[in-house]
Amino acid sequence: MAQLLKSSPTLLLSLGLLLGACQSATTSVSTPTATTAETIAEEELPAISIVNPVLPGDFPDPSITKVGDTYWATATSSNWGPVFPLLQSTNLTDWKLVGHVFPGELPAWADYYFWAPEISQEGNKTYIYYTAHKKGGNLAVGIASADRPEGPYTDHGPMVAQPDGSIDGFPMRDENGQLYLIWKEDGNSVQQPTPIWAQRLNEEHTALVGEKKELFRNTAPWEGNLVEGVCMIKRNEYFYAFYAGNGCCGHTCTYGMGVARSKSLLGPWEKYEKNPILTKNEKWACPGHGTVFNRGKRWYMLHHAYDTRSFEFVGRQGVISEFTWTANDWPDFKSGNSVPTQSAPVAPRNLTDEFDQPTLLPSWQWPVEERPTVALQGGKLLLTARPQHSGAVLGQHTTTADYTATTTLLNPSKLPAGTIAGIAAHGDPENTLALTAGSGKLQLWQLEKGKQKTLSEAKLPTSSAVTLRLQAQNGNLFRFTWSTDGGKTWQNLPGLTAPINGTYLPPWDRGVRAGILAKGPASATAMFENFRLDSQLPVAQATGK
Structure with a gap:
């Protein structure tokens, strides 16, 4: 079953707007003039409706390019595998998840924190500039390439790894057509400033050459302890660096977007006196870190933001936010320096997996350091247990604050001793809230900071199958029920009169996943018949108010 990501409130955009201005910065060195916005085709195309979010769910630091008639996007995976989703669309509204940059094994040099992939098309090659934690070291910027946007990708290893960390790589050609890598030194991780650096990159896109040059750093009060996530374009006589500043993540985030410009890639750079140019509103909080695109004279940015109803x-x-240019050639976001909030009915993302495909659907995720062993046989999913943390985990993006997830576990009374399996809200391997069956009982338990606590339990009935249900409200309140008649009637666990508080679940940089797990000896296997995820919208949002 192909996964389609549906979007929400309407924003009118030109059909062809996303010819990647940022990515076109790396067009063939033999034609360096292709780095300028003016070389992009300007024919007018019919307007279509684009709805926000165009990438619903946990898709931070998004990047996008166009190859032929198809748009390609990717985003941060952090500590969820498979790493770096690859999504395609022909209309910018309906996005199909078709694979991942690293669908199986991780890059040999990296172990976690897979952040900020920048997708770039140059000639017949697709490049992914990405951040990851280097084994035995700190954060580093690496690169992978492929002959097609969908892959397969070959990793070329890290290009820069400073002692304080290096993140947010971005390719750009200067006024002479020379290729550079732009990145952030992660000084805020050690209470230091965060310089933005530029250094020559060889034409093979595999190694830095020469000396690095600082472009600018966090100096303005609104930027707080960092600037990061730089995307560059060349327009007329100026290079423009769109960048994010301040705190990116969580309910107390303070993120915003600024811009600086220079007539030379290596500076001097001038920050806009009216920064920040993109900030929060009543619908979207902490916008930032994205990619700029244009179509003729129309300009847009694909970036991330928190929906204030569901937040972390x-x-x-x-x-996607649209902007224009002032008389003095500075960007001006049309929606009043905030993300568009046009009202329209929306279609929530729902998913049903009967496990009847030959391979696992690409939307399934797992903790990047604990890839599970999975088999699909005769319309059943067999999940091999793990003894540590939350066990073996599979999860799905959530896209709304209110949702219902169900799964049917087969032969729960036949699970090996010490084995449990069921449904869960997953934060990370150390933070989970789950209803499981096994060892003769149904058990509701929470794992918080690695410490497990039983909240309620009941005797496991003699049945060939038990259906388990998770209901989320406001993102952080959870109710769990169970059924032995396929969901016709639902039963509560004893002693539970109020929803369980799951505020502790999301890590600082990730959302919650709904999914399944199997915990126990590695010789044990749990069998699942199906999984369903239904998203519910608040009444006001569903009616476009």
Whole structure:
């Protein structure tokens, strides 16, 4: 079953707007003039409706390019595998998840924090500039390439790894057509400033050459302790650096977007006196870190923001904001320096998996350091247990604050001793809230900071199958029920009169996943018949108010 990501409130955009201005910065060195916005085709195309979020769910630091008639996007995976989703669309509204940059094994040099992939098309090659934690070291910027946007990708290893960390790589050609890598030194991680650096990149896109040059750093009060996530374009006589500043993540985030410009890639750079140019509103909080695009004279940015109804429980979602240019050639976002909030009915993302495909649907995720062993046989999913943390985990993006997830576990009374399996809200391997069956009982338990606590339990009935249900409200309140008649009637666990508080679940940079787990000896296997995720919208949002 192909996964389609549906979007919400309407924003009118030109059909062809996303010819990647930022990505076109790396067009063939033999034609360096292709780095300028003016070389992009300007024919007018019919307007179509684009709805925000265009990438619903946890898709931070999104990046996008166009190859032929198809748009390609990717985003941060952080500590969820498979790493770096690859999504395609022909209309910018309906996005199909078709694979991942690293669908199986991780890059040999990296172990976690897979952040900020920048997708760039140059000639017949697709490049992914990405951040990851280097084994035994700190954060580093690496690169992978492929002959097609869908892959397969070859990793070329890290290019820069400073002692304080290096993140947010971005390719750009200067006024002479020379290729550079732009990145942030992660000084805020050690209470230091965060310089933005530029250094020559070889034409093979595999190694830095020469000396690095600082472009600018966090100096303005609104930027707080960092600037990051730089995207560059060349327009007329200026290079423009769109960048994010301040705190990116969580309910107390303070993120916003600024811009600086220079007539030379290496500076001097001038920050806009009216920064920040993109800030929060009543619908979208902490916008930032994205990619700029243009179509003729129309300009847009794909970036992330929190929906204020679901915030960190869903995560940072991909949205598009349009901007124009002032008489003095500075960008001016049309929606009043905030993400568009046009009202329109929306279609929530729902998913049903009967496990009847030959391979696992690409929307399934797992903790990047604990890839589970999975088999699909005769319309059943067999999940091999793990003894540590939350067990073996599979999860799905959530896209709204209110949702219902169900799964049917087969032969729960036949699970090996010490084995449990069921449904869960997953934060990370150390933070989970789950209803499981096994060892003769149904058990509701929470794992918080690695410490497990039983909240309620009941005797496991003699049945060939038990259906388990999770209901989320406001992103952080959870109710769990169970059924032995396929969901016709639902039963509560004893002693539970109020929903369980799951505020502790989301890590600082990720949303919550709904999914399944199997915990126990590695010789044990749990069998699941199906999984369903239904998203519910608040009444006001569903009616476009």
